[in-house]
Amino acid sequence: MNRLLLSSVGLLILTATVGATITDTQTGDETPLPANETKKLWSLDDDNYVNESAYRAQTGQNQTDIGAYLNVTDWVWSRPPVTAAIWNRNDFASFADSFSPSPTESVYPENAVLVEGDRGWIEDAHATIYRAQPTTRVHLNQSTTRHYIRPEGRLFGLVDYRLNLPAEDDNGADGKKVLWELSDHGITKTCVLQGRTVGPDASSTCGRSGARIGTGSGSHTANISYDVRGTGSFTTSLTFAAVIEYSVVKTVKTRHSGTYEECRTVHVDGESRFDCDQETRTWWETAEKVITDRVVVSDTLDPVTVYDLKAAVQTAKTAEGTTSFIIQTQQLWAGATIDNRAQISTQWRFYTARDPDWDSFIVESNSDPERKESSLRPARVFAFPSSRGMSTNTTGNTPHSASILKRLEGQNRTSPNGTLANSLDLPVAADTYNDSRSVAIEYQNESGEVEADGIVRGVTSGGMEIGGTAEIxxxxxxxxxxxxxxxxxxxxxxxxxxxxxxxxxxxxxxxxxxxxxxxxxxxxxxxxxxxxxxxxxxxxxxxxxxxxxxxxxxxxxxxxxxxxxxxxTVDTQAEFWVRVFVYSLPIIVPFYFLDQLPGVSAWPPWKPWK
CATH class of the missing domain: 2.60.40 (Immunoglobulin-like)
Structure with missing residues (x-):
């Protein structure tokens, strides 16, 4: 009963807040998201209803309506939400501020690819992508999830390693001592490459301008903007790479020994003679050598599809002032916005969920590895075909409204329903769906600008001025x-x-x-x-x-x-009057001839009755 009532309230909330927006500054705004917006991000988490009294006992606060709604279901967006990007940026910045790397420890998530240097002195080195954004993972069918990225984006990544130098031999029993001293170490380069190859050697990894599309500062917590080369939509890879360098001073002390004879002149009884003493001496010869080495670590998103939305608009206007137009695209798309007033949504809907690969950290040192709960919780954006289909919405207090005239057929696909996580509560298309790439719309007003919205945040067709109006x-x-x-x-x-x-x-x-x-x-x-x-x-x-x-x-x-x-009918009317004329002749003709007699006035036939 409680769940049923809450679902009804939730639907009202969803309708009331559909126009709410949060600005993505892209400039490092550290203001945290409101609690309700944060709760919308975690669709993958289990939904457990918490009543008001239990919530107040746990938190000391009253539960909001949206919070109660999100306890039992998941939030669905009609456009790729900016909230995930804001959360990720702030989440990673907070981690970067508190992260204190140690040369004897390496911290990495469970999905990290670990690298060991050729000498074995650097271990558990990794460069792991925390998040590239904006991106959207699209559930196309039961076996395919395609990863779309915007050509211009930002990548956050964690780089770490530990140094394990050889044990010192300072006993000298064999006449030699070997000492090791770490002179310098650090991450000298971080970058984003287009493609999987990181280069034939470490020195060229982030120096190849043909593959490098973004350069970082060489930090453990990389924050790199990138710009993919190429035009249109195509498949490629994004690689996050880092170069770790270190310098070690190797000191070798070699023991030497020898017999020395020291002589002096001695005068005894007036005679002079040499008196010599022999002494065995030992000394250490020191030789130093600086050993410099490097290792390349990387992580790749492969494959990714660069998303570039192209759309064409044709329009027509009726004498009554109604505008109708058709939007045609070659890619999957989220919908269209008309004059910033009316919004059309395709069958694609969006949800966000955490990346479970970052739920915990492994801390590796010379002792046994230790598992710790991760403070990072990256949010990912997903798209799915909705059972709600296409829809329209008008924003603001305006009389403008839009309606869908016709959805032009695209490709028929099998729904991914049944293959998504059991904890997700989403209106996924039941069996099959049609990924319509075009739609005809009627708009109850003169329209000036139409913009098609992509399935990746920030990708639009641009404002397309309506021109070349068709004649109706x-x-x-x-x-x-x-x-x-x-x-x-x-x-x-x-x-x-x-x-x-x-x-x-x-x-x-x-x-x-x-x-x-x-x-x-x-x-x-x-x-x-x-x-x-x-x-x-x-x-x-x-x-x-x-x-x-x-x-x-x-x-x-x-x-x-x-x-x-x-x-x-025309034919029967002619036939009727012909027959009337023929049948009336025997009556009319006698009257005519009577009228010809002197003194008789009988014509026309109706005259005698006047």
Whole structure:
């Protein structure tokens, strides 16, 4: 009962907040997201209803309506949300401020690819992508999830390593001591490369201008903007690479020994002689060598599809001032915005969820590895085909409204329903869906600008000025009965342009006449004859084809003819009056001849009765 009631409240909340926006500054704004916006991000988490009293006992605060709604279901967006990008930027910045790397410890998520240097002195080195954004992962079907990226974006990544120098041998029992001292170490380069290859050697990894599309400062917590090379939509890879360098001073002390004889002149009893003493001495010879080495670490998003939305708009306006237009794209798309007032959404909807690969950290040192809860929680944006289909929404207090006239068919696909995580509560299309790439829309106002919105945040077709307005002409349809008998009737339909009376030939263009369910075409004169079973009223309607399929476009028109008596037809009326004339002759003729007699006034026949 509680869940049912809460769901109803949630639907009201969803409707009321559909126009709310959060600005993405892209300049490092550290202001945290409001609590309600943060809760919307975690669709992958289990939904557990918490009543008001339990929530107050746990948090000391009252639960908001949206918070209660999100306890039992997941939030669905009609556009890729900016909230995920804001969260990720702030989340990673907070981690970077508090992260204190140590040369004897390496911290990495479970999905990190670890590298060991050739000498074995550097271990557990890695460069792991925290998040590249903006991107959207699209659930196309039960086996395919495609990763789309915007050409210009930002990548956040973690780089770490630990140094494990050889043990010192300072005993000297064998006549030699070897000492090791770490002179310098650090991350000298970080970059984003287009493609998987990181270079033939470390020195060229981030120096190859042909592959490098973004350069960082050489930090453990990289924050790099990138710009993918190429035009249009295509598949490639994004590689995050780092070069780690270190210098070690190797000191070798070698023991040397020798016998020394020291002589002096001694005078004894007036005689002089040499007196020599022998002594064995030991000394250490020191030699130093600086050893410099480097290792390359990387992580790759492969494959990714660079998303570049191209859209074309055709439009037409009726005499009543209604604008209709068709938007056609070659890519998956989220919808369109008209004059920043009306919004059309395609069948694609969006949700966000955490990346479980970052749920915990491994801290590696010379002792046993230690698992710790991660303070990072990257949010990812996903798209799925919704059972709600296409929809419209008007923003602001304006009289403008939009309605979908026709959805043009795209590719039929199998729904991904059943393959998404069980914890997700989303309106996924049940069996199959059609990824429509075009839609015809009617807009109840003069329109100046249409913008198609992509499935990746920030990718639009740009403001497309509506131009080249198609012509829609008004029509006039007439319907006459030309022949009739006891069982059938023949009608003639004439279709013309209303203002010019020009004939409309339907044989070589879209559009039909429907006369009592019979679909017919007019000829070059705009005329068609149809014989039907006789009925009192004959209805005819002209249904023009879509204006974008043929020019000029036409408006609908209709007509009807009444056949309640044979007397009403042209042929039967002529026959009736001929018969009246023939049958009245025997009566009229005598009156005429009587009138010729002297003194008799009998003509016209009705004169004697006056």
């Amino acid at each position: 002409r008004q029509t006039n349809l007439t319907l006459d009965v030309v022949a009739s008998n006891s069982s059938h009737v023949t009608v003639r339909a004439v279709l013309q342009e209303k203002n010019t009376s020009d004939s409309i030939d339907l044989r070589s263009r879209s559009g039909y006449l429907f006369i009592e369910g019979h679909k017919v075409n007019t000829n070059a004169s705009g005329i068609v004859l149809v014989t039907l079973e006789k009925k009192t009223t004959i209805q005819a309607k002209f249904r023009p084809g879509e204006w974008w399929e043929a020019q000029p476009g036409y408006t609908e028109s209709q007509a009807r003819a009444v056949t309640n008596s044979d007397f009403l």
